[in-house]
Amino acid sequence: MTSLNLDTPKKIGILGGTFDPPHLGHLKLATHFAKTLHLDALLLVPSGEPWQKGTGITPAETRFQLTEAAGIDLARAFLYLKIPTQIGIDRIEIERAGPSYAIDTAKALKERFGAQANLIWLMGADSLIKLPTWNSWKQLLEYVNFAVASRPQHDISVEMSAEIAQLLAKHQCIDANTLEKSLHGLIYLDNSLSVDLSSTELRNQLKSPSRSSVATEQIPSHALEIIANLGLYS
Template identity: 30%
Template sequence: MALQVYYGGTFDPVHCGHVAVARAVRDGLDAQVQLVPAADPPHKDATHADAIARARMLDLAVAGEPGLKVDRRELRREGPSYTVDTLRELRAELGPDTPIVWMVGGDSLLQLHRWHRWQELFQFAHVLAVARPGSHLDMATIAEQSPPVHAEVAARWRPPRDLSQAPAGGFAAFELPLQRPESSTELRRRIAAGEAWRDWVPAAVAEYIVRHGLYAVRDVTPASL
């Protein structure tokens, strides 16, 4: 049974690095990958574009990409939207036997113990940590930098492709084949400053940002974009 992978984030905005990660996991694990935009948080300034705009940019970014889709379930949920609640909902929908994977970045993995009811995640899904090339997500590094996470995942460690052999409960690290330069924070800064930024996002996303004036985009000539 094909892995069902869920890739959560604010995607504020989605950039080519996000799409590259989703493609790499799709191809490396022969999986379906759903990108799950987070809802607008209670604090107005926590995101820079609202949920509707962020989800629409995701639609544009993955249009025509086989095996990549957008899942808006967290945008439809009232109140705080916790990953454990998303995974419980997915498990109820997909049944007890479907292998479900929740993707996190390497930095997020080391902070996993700060998530709401984080140990329950493994009841509903596997956790896949995506590592940048050259970074280390081996057990020794995790033990040194995040002892609580190490205590939980050490016995769950398995090769990424083995995640398809069980519905939930495993942990794996996935190393990206190429380093990516993109960062949403730096991308927003470049857009606001009128610096070069268009090559960091899919063309349709760039057009959406300009058309809707997101991230205080400057009205500059196309050559300087």
């Protein structure tokens, strides 16, 4: 499940992140968009050097291991829900030297899957709001579409900068099916899913006395087993 070999160009969702740790919010977002957008494949892409996250990040190989484990739970959910989307855990950012920039990943995946592949970058509203801080962010939509899930603590209409307002005015589409008609350049905002889990907050909660209850409620079971075995976040 760590790589995908697709015979023909497909509709491929990309969910990147530090996954430190992966949590049920990631899985809910992945499941929702796999179903809503009828994705042929979904790539979970752990960052190699998450340049915006500062220090204290769990080593990349451990985060990759956790993401693979979470992928097992995600695959079981897809099977139960009869979602045919293939799942891949991709090492593209871990194996690339230097800071992990989304633009480099988008270019590399476009080259890998071909010009006719429909790459859809999945994210929460908080990431869209912060998009102008990303490296070469204005170029991203030349390679991918965006599918954005609402977050309870982030009201896009209130928090977005003038740059994001202009971006939405130019690129937003109302209907998810529209993403099938364009290989790049569209932004779909989905308000039907509201995920309010944060890896940063989760790490802090795991250091508290309520660690065990927090973990079982918010972390996929296979990832949780690795966290317990390695003594992470304690």
